[in-house]
Every structure is written in structure tokens, then in C-alpha cells.
Amino acid sequence: MAKKLKEVLDDAGISMDLQYGGESPEGLTEREIKKSPHPRVQKLKDIFMDTLSSANNEFPYWYTREYMMHDNEIPVVRRAKALRTAFSHLTPVIFPGELLVMRKASFFRGSFPMPWLSEGFYMAHEDDFYQEALKRGSASVDEHSKFGQGGGNVTKSFGRVISIAGKFGMRQEEVPALLKLAKMWAGKSVDDLGNKYEKMVPEYPVKEQIMRSIVCMFDSGFTLPQGREVINYYYPLEYGFDGIIKMATELKAEVAGKADGDGMVGMNRLYNYEAVIIALQGVQNWIANYSKEARRLEKLTTDKIQKKEYKEIADRLDWIEHNPPRTFIEALQMIETIHLAVLNEDAISGMSPGRIGQILYPYFEQDIEAGRITEDEVIELLELDRLVKTSIDCFASTGVVGGVLSGNTFNTVSIGGVDRFGQSAVNRLEYLILEAAVRNAMPQSTIALLYDEKIPEDFLMLAMDVIKSGAGYPAFMNSPIAQEFLMKQYGPEGMNLEDARAWAIGGCLETSPCAWKPLHLNGKEYFIPGGAGQPTSVGVHFISMPKVLELTLFNGIDPRTNEKVYEPHNRKLTTYDEVWDQFTKYWQKSVEVLAWTNNIQHDIWRKNNMAVINSLLKPDCLDNGHLINELGYRYNGTFNIESAGTITLVNSLAALKKLVYDDKVVTLAKLKEAIKDNFGFKDAREVNSFSLADQEKRDDSAGKWEELHFKTLQAPKYGNDDKYADEILLQWENFFCEDSSRYESLYGLKMYPCQISVSTHGAMGSATLATPDGRLSGTTFADASMSAYPGTDRNGPYALLNSATIWDHSKSQNSQLNIKIHPTAVRGIEGSRKLLDLTRAYMRKGGFHVQYNIVDSKVLKDAQLNPKNYRDLMVRVAGFTQYWVEIGKSVQDELISRTEYEGV
């Protein structure tokens, strides 16, 4: 008998009396409806939306003043003293309605420069130091990096406000002070001192050329020396600041004068503990100043409720200045304070809070049980936390902040994963984190869901719902694959499976080593996960793979500038294998010289500019008395090699192999000629679009390259389940993953591959001529590392996902796949289920990461034309969510042209 509807619906888990998709599981209410934050949060959010990013000199002034006074002091103590003074002088600022207080600088949204890292780009153009920096090549990326022109970015000076680093506004009268401060660091900054010594690497001239030609984007040691890691809040939560100071004081007495078998750095423990105490005093002063400000405001305010809130803020701050937190709100305030303190210590992007729902769970559980807080109040606080995190700005050069980060700071929160025993780690608080992320949809914190088969189905469905709200998060990360990677990389440093399970995402999608620590609250013990490793995404930053291929084809000479980058190989390139072989040789040359020079920069950083606050938080610095610079962290093999343009390279090699070597339809010489002539097209900048689809033919081209260009576009492309192209990806991955471990970081540990593009595919594409795959000069590369080039994945998502999993993702720190889906394809509860099916299938096949943009391309096009109407439109870029208006044009164009999967 034909099946009855009831049976079919029962199979689908739906009861008969509901006709249109059935009742949502718990927490899945108001589907596909945009939710609003609590009124308190909305008011503060309104302020955020109207606030421009500001910068001032308060912190650098006091830091520099104190630092310069102590040239007689041991570096770590000297640095701690400078930090203490700077923190103690930060002007507190509290906004009405805030419950979680403290800001990076004295603005709602803003930051400050750190000339001790690099002072060059603050200088006026005529300044000698600036000119020197320009010659070094580190400034050339600025020319290729574009900032979003809207939102909170101050990209142009106006009135008495000067635009600094393409993002911040600074009052005109502060600029001379900034220049004076910057000059005081000339020759002393990590940038300058590092450069002095990196020049002693015999291959240094190659590095200079590599940077000038944008084979590589950015030095590592002085740009964003820390970040892309998971912070650890454990010690202050367990012991409080007084507790840590007491501990450090006792340990100081214990180690004074003793080497304990370590003749190199054993003695340093004394100075390190001294530095810990000094730096924490600065943080305590900073908290106390905020408390004073809250009490001052309490007196001024007539509004009774606001008065009470100021008092409670002050009471909370007074408590956490000394003691471990007792309640959820105290713990959350403590976490915000620590987070901002670490971010103020160094130029950092990607300081991720980690598995915050599991860290705060003890307080949540006990408060709820005792009736001290309601779930609604928790959600409101979590909404406020998103506002705090989104208001954080990172101060670096235009090239770094615009070209790489798109202004994002990557305070990624991880949810899900497994506990110490391998069971699902999802708890009730993580459901509320997702709920708050829908209600207060803002770019930060971006959410990473650590996928494991054991995670409850309703939690995954709720995550799908959040994705459908259009904010781009959560992204899915494969927990077992990450654990495999961690065991391989950190096994030699003693990592066991238990620690591997503590992992979280640092930065946008960097697998980061973590550890469990026992937290005690009212006699109950909880094991909480937290960061236990050094920064990742340090070492060798983004190398442009298509550019290396271009240089391979053009005998080491950059055809765009006619400058020699590598020693000419003078090979005939008569076979595909010869091209591949030469490509790998140039690649290795680049990695080698960049590893050596960046090792020197980081070494200068660790000698004079080491982390004190971030270090003392991480296992096992307090235990062993060594900070980051003396390998005090539990895991130190975190330096990586970053690739960019993977799929553009794969497609280019596939086209070369097919057209020149297999089918012989064109000679290499002819193809190079076409590349130089951009296949008869205008330059992307002339067209002012960076998407391939918008490029225009030159009037004088007369169809000369038409047929060849067609053939390059028709050559096999990655993402179509076509082995011809996919096996080249496999060849690359096998080479890259093995090769990376040949290089050694300054900490004497082997490096590994990192495969994310962030926003470099825009800037690097801008400096690369046409490629053999038919991509035109100046246009963006394929984003991420597993996304197909826009428009070339023509056999649907299944073919793409099959192509992406041809290689073993656990050999790399990460991989990245962005998929754009039309909202109609995921409509309703069934749409959620089907999106989850797709995601789960990719994870089961061993894909590491996938994230979705649920957005209509037509909306994005309209937003480009009418940015004012789309101030709050958010999109997923490459590992992070950002306001559309704060993204540069090249990346906007790439987002629009990404293949859109519609429902059929």
C-alpha cells in the first residue's frame, strides 16, 4: 500500500498535526527572523554604529617615558615597568548603560600606536626613516591594500582630525606628539633593530625583492607579533590577581640565585617573577581607576537605576582587582579586563577567548542553581560581550590592518568540541552564546563550532539557524582532524590526547594548542580549557603562490616591474615536471629566507618586547618561571608558513600542463606573451573592479588572444571532481605539508603549513599579472585555500567538496572553504537539516573547515552602490565576519562573484 503521509512525516521526525515544517526544537524559535538585542544593548550598539575609530597617545606616551628612564634595568623588568606606568595612566571611560566596563583606550572604539614595534609608518612622508622603510619594501603592500571606505574607518582626514594608518582618526594637535614619540624609537624599535640584524642573512637581498614584488605580504616580528592564539583566563579566575602576585612573590624567594641545572636561563626566573608582579600591579591600578570613575559617575547621576548600576560596577571592579570572581558577572568582567589588558600589551590581532562557554560554565551553573541570575540576564551580558569585542580595534599599518585583516580583530569564540574524556563538551551556556549571537549580530566574537560526531543534533540545528541569520557564523571546524594535526605537531613537546581535546581556534581559523586546568568554585572542581601555546600565524606570512609561479615562468624577473627577484634559473621548462620542480625551488628559497629573517625579528622582539601579561596567563609560565621568550609555554612549536592563492596556482598549473605540455596547443613562449599582454584586456585598476567577470577588453586587442584565453578558461579547474586538476592540488599539498617541517623557528622547533587567505587574495592578486588559468592581471585570487575560483565550480557543491577532500587535511594547521548559498536554498527547518547534512558530509570526508555566506548576490551589489543603506550588513570574508562597508573594494568584488548555490 502506498505509504501514508503520517509515516513519511514520522520518518522526518515531524508530528502529523503540523503541516508546515513542524515545531522547532528547543531554542529554535522565530526562525529566519532577525532578532533584536536587549534595549540596553541596542542603545550602546547605536553608539557603536555612529562611532569612528580613534587613536591617541596616552599609552605610548607613558610607556615611552617610563621605558626611557630605565636603561639600567634588565629588559623584562624594564618592559614590565613601562607597562605598569602606561596602564596606570589610561584614562577610564564608562558609557551609560554598560554593565561590562573597560576599554582599550579612552574611546568607545579605538586604539593607540606602539612605536616600539615599528615607528616608520607614523612618520611624515619626507622623514628619512619613512623613506628607508619604503625602500625596504615593507611599505609597498600599503599601495595594494584597500580599506573599506565606510563604517567606522577614518580613511581620510577631515576637519581637525588626521587619518592615521588608513583607519584611525587622531586629533590634529596630537600628531606632532606622535611623531616625536616615534622618533624616540628610531633605531630601537623591533622593526629597526630587527632590520639591522636580518641584513646579516646572506640571502637578505632576495627577501627585500620578495617583499617589494609582493611575493610575500608582511614581516612577522614587528607587525602583529602575538595573536592567532587562544588566551588563558585560568590563573586569575582561580587565584585572583592578589593570589598570583602572592604566588610570584613566594616563587621569587624560592628561585633567587638558583640556576636549578639550567645554566642558560635558569637564573632569569627571578627577574621574570619580578616582572609578573610589576605588570600585574599596572593592571590592578588600571582596574582601580575604572572603579574610581564608576564611583564618580555614581555621584553625578540622578537616575536611580543608573546610580545603582555604577555602584555595582565599582563594587565588582574593587573585588576583581584583588580576588577571584564569585559569580557569572564577576567572572565575565574579569575576562573582559584580562582580554583588554593582553591586547594593550602588544600589537595583537586574533587573541581568541577560546571555549568561553565551557570556561564560564561553573559560574553559570552555580548562579542559575542559586537563583542569582536568569538565563535572560545571561543572554543580555553575552550580547554586551559581543559589543565589547566588536569595539576592539587593532592598530598597525594600512597594509596589515586593511590588506590582511580587513579591520577585523578575530576574537573568535569556540563552541562544541569534546571534553577531557572525549564526550561532547556542549553545555547549556553554549546554547545561550548562540542565542546572543543571533540577537546581537555583530562581527565579534566570530564563532567556531568544533565539530564532532558526538555533538547533540539540536545544538547543530541551532547553529544552522544562526548561520541562516546571515551573520556568517558559526564556521564549522573538524575537531578530530584538528586533534590529529595537534598530536603530530606537538607530540614531540609532550602533547597527549587529553590536551589535544582541549584545542580551540585562535584567530580566524588557526588550530591552537590548549590545555585543561582545574578550577575550583565553592568546593566543586571543574576542568576548563584554555590556551597553552605561543602565537600561531607567525613566522612566514602569506606567500603568493601564483606570483612564485609567475617568477618561475619569467626566469626570476618580476615582469610587472622588471626587477630581479630570484636568481634566474635559465631552464628551458620543456616539461611540466621541470616547471613544477623549478616552482618548488623558488618556493623553498622564499620560505627559507623569510624564515631566517623573520626569526631574527622575532628574536629581537623576545629580547626587548616579550609578552609579560599574556605569558603569565599561559600554562606553564608561572610554574616554571619562564615567559614566552624562554619557552615557558607548554607548546612552543607554533610558527607556521602561510600560503595564499592555492587554487589560482592549482588551476594555473593545470592549464599549463594541459595546454602547453599535454595537448601542445600553445607554446610556453606564446602563453607568456599573452600573460604579459593580459590576454588583450585592460588592467583591473583601470576598470575599477577586481572581479574577473567585470574585466573589459582593450580596444586595440583585436581578438588576438581570444581563442587562447578561451582555452585557458576551459582548461581543467579545481572544484569539479576532475582528477586532472585535483591531483595537482594533491601534489601541492603533499609537497607543502612535508616541506614546511624542514624549516625551524627561532625556538628550534619545526614549522607547519597554514592555509588561510584572510584578505591577502585581494592585495596579492592586485600585484600579479594574468595567470595561465585565464585569471586577468590585478584581479583577486581564489579566496581561502579550498574555495573554487569564482564561477569555475560548475558541477555543484558535491563535486567541489569531493575535490577539496582529495588530500589529508590533518597534515596542515587548517584549510579553508567558503561557500555562498542563496537564502532560498536553506529556507525552513528542512533547509536547516539539508545544510547540516552537507556540512556533516564534508566533515566526515575529512574536510577541516567550511563556512557559509547565506546572502543574495543582488543584495551585495546594491550594497556596493548604496553603502549608506547597509551599515549593518555583515558578510563572511575568509575566516571571519565583517561589516560590508568596512571591507576594501577588491574583496567586496570577490565576494559578489563567488559562485552562489541556489536551491533547485
Add this chain to the structure above:
Amino acid sequence: MENGKVKRESDVVQAPPLKEELKGLVFDVQGHSVHDGPGTRTTVFLSGCPLNCVWCCNPEGLFHHQVMLFKESKCVKCGRCIQACPYGAITVEDGKIVHDRNKCDHCETLECVGACLQESTDLSGRYYTVDEMMKIFKRDRQFWGSKGGVTFSGGEPLMQKNFMLAILKECKKVYIHVAVETTSCISTNYFMEAMDYIEWVFTDIKHMDPDKHKELTGVDNKLILKNIETLATKEDWNGFIVPRIPVIPGLNDSDENIIATAKFVKSIGLEVINILPFHRLGESKYRQLGLVYKFADQKAPTKESMDNIKKLIEDEGLVCFVGYETPF
């Protein structure tokens, strides 16, 4: 610049199949199809159809052989196709490329498709062997999730009998869930034989009046209704049937016809009707085929009209799903 994108699996120019090879003409394969049955599916569109509905949105599916599609918006008038055509079927008139479709219809070699650098000249479909088809399903099934499978659509998916029976048997052998979107307008014996391998059936009831049905589709509805009834009442068939009404304003949306359809559906023991509002998304394909789309000005039914139809169906004691908002 829309020209010259990567080849699709369906883009390869092929000679028509030799008689002894079992191949099916497929005009599209869509992975991650979310509206064509339970779960996420791969939908295969097969060419050829016994009906000729005046509003058809997949006109390329009406043909039993490969035809040439011409996308004028992509044409740069380079003249390559004119040179390539051995029959002189392509000319330029008033600055536009014009095809003499009478000549094209006999062409089996389609040189114009290979000559075009802009993908403005394209083939309507590709011949697949059973093995090629199964290879795609085996890849795709990793992504369907537990409820998904393959949906055969068209055209009329059951037209290419030998190919379809072969592929249905293969699917059953490897436990693939099969759905069809069928006209039910084929011989009852073959229809019932095919259904042994099919678990889910979307079947159109375009009109209850045989004469009206003939006027709209070229055939009357007797065989269709008979097949649906035979299947619905077959004791040992365990699949699920979703009758569908494509709602075309003015043609089949009268209260009388809707009620008659609902009564029929109820009388054979079924419980559901899925109503699909008319849309004009097929319009560009008519132009590409050099055909005139008579429904270019036809309006989609209003929401009120769809609501009314839904109510009429529900009043007959049936469940009504509107559009693709279904719980499966």
C-alpha cells in the same frame, strides 16, 4: 566577461549514441537539490516528453535528441559559428545571428557549438552511460544525508525506457532512494514495472477534464489518472505519492477543477496535494531554442488565489502544501 567558463560535465560535445550502447540523454544534473523529495538529493533531468504543455518551463526537455541552445546575450558576433556550420544554417540579419532551425534540426554534428568561444552556442544535453550516472550518484550520496537520494525529472524521466530500467535496477542494488517527477503518461505495464524501484512519486494532475487536458498538454488524462490510481491502490507498493497541480491562472485554477482533483485524490486513498504556482523562469530557454514562449505575459497566481486553492483542497479533507514549503 561571461565567456569561456570551465566545462561542465554536461558540456562535452558528443556524437549521438550508437544503438547497441545503452545511454540516456540528460539535460541537467543538479547536486544538492533541496526541493525534489525527502532530504538533500541529486536531481537528473532526462530529455523527451509525451506531453507538450503550453506553459512548459523546461522546453529543452521536450526533445528526444540533442538540440542547440543559442544565448544571444553572450554572442559577440565573431562569426566563427557561421564558418563552422556545414549546412549554411547560420546567417546575419540586421546585425543579429539567425539560425535556420529547419536545417539545425537535422544536424547531428553541431560544429557551431565547438566553434563558439563565448559559450553562446551550447548543447541541450549530454548522453550518459549507466556507469557514468552511477559514478556521480556514488560520489554525491556521501553528501545527501540519511534521507536523500536521486530524483529523476525531465521531460518525462520514464521516456527512455531501457536506460531508465537499467539505472533504476542499479540504484536499487546499491540502496539509493529514488524519487521521480513524472507525468504518469506512459503505458501502465511499464509504469508499474518502473515503480518497483521507486519509493517516491511526484505526479502532475494538470486538469481533471480530459478534453481540457488535451487542449493544454496535447494528450487526454485517462492514462494518467489510471496509472496514478493503479499505483495508489497497489497492495504491495510501499512508496509515497505526492500529486501536484501546477497552478496556471485561467487554465486550471477554477474552483471546480481544484475540487474535482481533490475528490479524485481522496477517492484513491491519497492524502496530499502539492500546488505549485506558475512561474516564467523558462522563458529564456525558449528564446535559446529559437521558439516563441506564448506565456511570456502570463501572470503568476496571486497569494490570495493560492490560499483559496489550498482552502478548497483542505475542505476536501486533504493536506495541501504550497510551493516548495514542504516538510520533507
